Amino acid sequence: MRVLLVGAGGVGSAAAGIAARRDFHEVFVVADHDLARAQAAVAGREGFVAARVDASSADAVAALCREHAITHVLNAVDPRFVMPIFDGARRAGAHYIDMAMSLSHPHPDEPFSRTGVKLGDEQFAAADDWRDAGLLALVGMGVEPGLSDVFARYAADHLFSRIDEIGIRDGGNLVVAGYDFAPSFSVWTTIEECLNPPVIWEAGRGWFTTEPLSEPEVFDFPGGIGEVECVHVEHEEVLLIPRWVDARRVTFKYGLGKEFIDVLKTLHKLGLDRTAPVRVGGVEVSPRDVVAACLPDPAGLGDRMTGSTCAGTLVSGTGRDGEPREVYLYHVVDNEWSMREYGSQAVVWQTAVNPIVALELLATGVWQGAGVLGPEAFDAVPFLDLLTAYGSPWQMREQ
């Protein structure tokens, strides 16, 4: 397997560090618009090569693939660049993995009740081309989406005879010392996913949307995290799971906590979440980029951070024994552990490990496929076993 990793930010650098301990790849090219970042991510690692790339250009991505005879492209940049990387990989005849799907656009008239362009729609529109070319685009293969989708497939195959609801629940108790406010994940992406109309899927009704940050619920997270306020958020699992897993309802609730929810509401109220440029003095800037520039880079905060992050899938329905059942399948990463073991902060590491596990399953032929497929299109057991073998086991709690 010859891998091109696009993006040497927090998640990309962590993914390179995880891959460096495995031997399923012949060559591992790390490319970034900032060559120095790419060089830092490959430094001292045999078989790793740094390159510069413009991720907004499908041609540039394809050219780099051809230069290094790449077989698999791993996209680790922010979701604005999904389409050029996705297209570039296919043009070069490479398989593709990402951790977030092509962006949504709200319904023009009824944004809070009907879907417009959904997450991943642009990618699924090309599914025939991928399948006909015998190429795989494995989309949404981070932790959430990603591992959360694998949990859904596992529950359907091994725990339930009928599923009423699959509800992803993500939360943590990470605290960054020395900052009044320091998100542990890209604030650009967090604003994007949290302020878009959240999408819900129901059997017989299909996909529909609701109000951002709606239906607050307190969920008790395991791993010493405890209760966190969760709200509906737009997320890929709701678009992916119903395509392969039989459930009557699929939702995603993010444990933002009250403080972060209030911050997002305020940013939206003031128009500071907008991406369209505003004129300030003699220059034009995107307000959301200014918000990101004012906050510390979450990838660099690991050594000031304490606590854990939990990603998981809450499944309710009828068990294999015919009795009502509710389980929470989850994966906790403690920041102290991820910093000590990999030098990566917990959220970034938890996102990065999953696509590397998936690449290894593809390299060994355990997972095979063509077309645009989500993680739940594949057998969950070998994934969960290999994740455990990577030193990061998953767990299950009967509710």
Place this chain on the structure above:
Amino acid sequence: MRVLLVGAGGVGSAAAGIAARRDFHEVFVVADHDLARAQAAVAGREGFVAARVDASSADAVAALCREHAITHVLNAVDPRFVMPIFDGARRAGAHYIDMAMSLSHPHPDEPFSRTGVKLGDEQFAAADDWRDAGLLALVGMGVEPGLSDVFARYAADHLFSRIDEIGIRDGGNLVVAGYDFAPSFSVWTTIEECLNPPVIWEAGRGWFTTEPLSEPEVFDFPGGIGEVECVHVEHEEVLLIPRWVDARRVTFKYGLGKEFIDVLKTLHKLGLDRTAPVRVGGVEVSPRDVVAACLPDPAGLGDRMTGSTCAGTLVSGTGRDGEPREVYLYHVVDNEWSMREYGSQAVVWQTAVNPIVALELLATGVWQGAGVLGPEAFDAVPFLDLLTAYGSPWQMREQ
């Protein structure tokens, strides 16, 4: 009297409109960095002249004064430009009026208990020069500071034998239709005054500071406004009143309301209140300027606004009869009235009318002085009478 008004923004344009109905001035020059704004403010008004000026240059201000033989400069731009306009007026031998004083700088080590450079310190440092030149700088002569200081002087002269506390209370119930959030006054200035350490004065202790937005208190405002949450805010009255009025304690509390207080706390937490530029992509911008650019211009919101604004001074102590007394002296402007009468929204009009009243008292010789003086250095009665003659009476409530 030959007036140079610097600044044709909301307050400046409203001040020109108010002055246009009075005949105490021979010439009234309106200058702005944007000549078109100045031209709009003078259009069709006899004796009014538009000019372009760089308010950050004392030389440019002085040159414009000389060109038009200006006797009085009225500063109606934001407080960043106080010092060049103040210096420029004196160099040209003109008297000076402003509505906000030179900016403060927090104490380097103990910002929330000790004062650093206080509001107006730079101006008071030049007091001897002004007095020796026989020139008057009447500082803080808007509504707050300004009319609020006049109320304090009135209470001391006519209502009390001993004053325990003078506490300014400012609040309103203005609502802007069609916006999630639309401040009715310059958000740049509001952030500046609300997030600086608030200053308090006590007899025997002098000036000291406390935490921003501290000691929330619900005050019942008159004029149909009702209860609003007020917090300590840095404001000029606390620096001015103790210099001329005998009181044991002077404070300022701003009726920001819970929503605005939360917005300010969030902006501060995210570093979006900062004025120092941050690098965003290829450009540098001040985050606070970006916040202002994302919000609508408050001067242009009058026709979407409903409600009233109240400025006033709460005085407690011993009355002339030896009994305990507490009164609230106040001035309410209803937005519907100010829009109908002057085409200016309420907060802007209420700020703008007071320096025009003061200019008329100086033109007629009723008020006279030299040096750097606050509004409370002058007899309050003629001011309050002339304000009433302008069609905007004040009121008093026994508490």
